[in-house]
Amino acid sequence: MSKPVKGSERSATGRAPVVVVAGGGTAGHIEPALALADAVRRLRPDAEVVALGTERGLETKLVPERGYRLELIPPVPMPRKPSAELLRLPLKVRDSVRRTRAVLDRVQADVVVGFGGYVALPAYLAARGRTPIVVHEANKSAGLANKVGARFAARVAVAVPGTPLPKAEVVGIPLRRSITTLDRQALRAEARKHFDLDPDAQTLLVFGGSQGAQSINTAVSGAAKELADAGVGVLHAHGPSKTLVVQEFPGPAYVPVPYLERMDLAYAAADAVVCRSGAMTVAEVSSVGLPAVFVPLPHGNGEQASNAQPAVDAGAALLVPDAELTAQKVAELVVPLVADPERVARMSSAAVGLGHREADEALARIVLEAARG
The missing domain is CATH 3.40.50.2000 (Glycogen Phosphorylase B;)
Structure with a gap:
């Protein structure tokens, strides 16, 4: 206190x-x-x-x-x-x-x-x-x-x-204290209702920073069928200046939104996340214990890859270079991760202790x- x-x-x-x-x-x-x-x-x-x-x-x-x-x-x-x-x-x-x-x-x-x-x-x-x-x-x-x-x-x-x-x-x-004190399990039902997500399905959170990331948008939406077939729901923030058209398939809802006003609820709704690896994002994702697939921004001096490395080394995250992120990569790497509750739990536990x-x-x-x- x-x-x-x-x-x-x-x-x-x-x-x-x-x-x-x-x-x-x-x-x-x-x-x-x-x-x-x-x-x-x-x-x-x-x-x-x-x-x-x-x-x-x-x-x-x-x-x-x-x-x-x-x-x-x-x-x-x-x-x-x-x-x-x-x-x-x-x-x-x-x-x-x-x-x-x-x-x-x-x-x-x-x-x-x-x-x-x-x-x-x-x-x-x-x-x-x-x-x-x-x-x-x-x-x-x-x-x-x-x-x-x-x-x-x-x-x-x-x-x-x-x-x-x-x-x-x-x-x-x-x-924010709403992040560092977040009880994801206690908020899960409320969070999934807030975003009209399936209350019981394994759920993937996707975002590319405040403005969205086109490479992430294209790759994850392109794997919508594989995600649905695996019983995985998706909450996808595509960016306020971008549009996202996702083909519908039988299975849990794939919910696209321009921007996430309530990141605490987004984190609570999710079992895993695909996102950029800005320092703030890595700190928040690690703090709430979400297994992550980090896709560093391909520009700058390589700081986003450096930001993600401690979580990768701890076993709490995977790292995929932006140029390698395709719909096929999502289907082969991300879908099996999110669909495996035991692996999700192990990676979540590995995030404990990261950050301040x-x-x-x-x-x-x-x-x-x-x-x-």
Whole structure:
């Protein structure tokens, strides 16, 4: 049970602390920031938490839904290749930093917590030398923004050992309490009714991140007959900007949805999952004890494969490269897994102990200490 921080332990200004979190863009950046925000409010109910974001990110929806104040700043996306956009980058950075600094001054920020991405970089530069900075890196391979922020941060928190950032402290990834306290068995009946799934069939959960993944959509829907023949039901989040047409076969329901508003119920409804292996996804799937078939994003620096490896090594997950994921692969690898309750149980047990269930409050204490300093 969490213990509130004593009221006498206030910010350096002598008032209740104001914590600014910078984690916009994708759910992988936003959700840890919001999990931290929730933990800060549990430990210090009088604290104010303000989120930084941009008008085009998921934060415009997710942050207000969770009850937090959102301040919008200009994004600073980093071009992947030399281009005219790269030449304009210094001016964009300067403008974004200026406007971010105005936000920090207006809200009287006592600490800035960044989770990487194009919202974190201007936040770090705006806070440098003025407001204490705490960096959280979810991946073993740190992104550019966090590499910059870590150079002048008061504290640096990381999800896994071996992350090459200075002064790194391993805390894990902050997760929502609705995930870390989830009782899948107790919620199973309610969850399957919520999604109109077969109440008794082995069930596969499929998703490809907040925007969906076309390769996963095509491969799993292409194996709909094999899944139905094996008595496996499917809950498939295909992405709000994508469509999914699935041929119907006799057997448990195959339920396509654009987006999963209630991930806790989705996890509770499932016996196994096929998904990407972003750091946040791996942490949540492992926390709830779901056997997984991880399909790493084929772009970037290979961090998604690295994220999945501990679960694979523990026997809690399988890893399939994106280029190898086909309907035939799903039929040969995924269907036998989900249809085997004993194997599902063994893999679920193997997930126990992976991750850090108290990462949210561990990071919140680091942040509140930095605010006092």
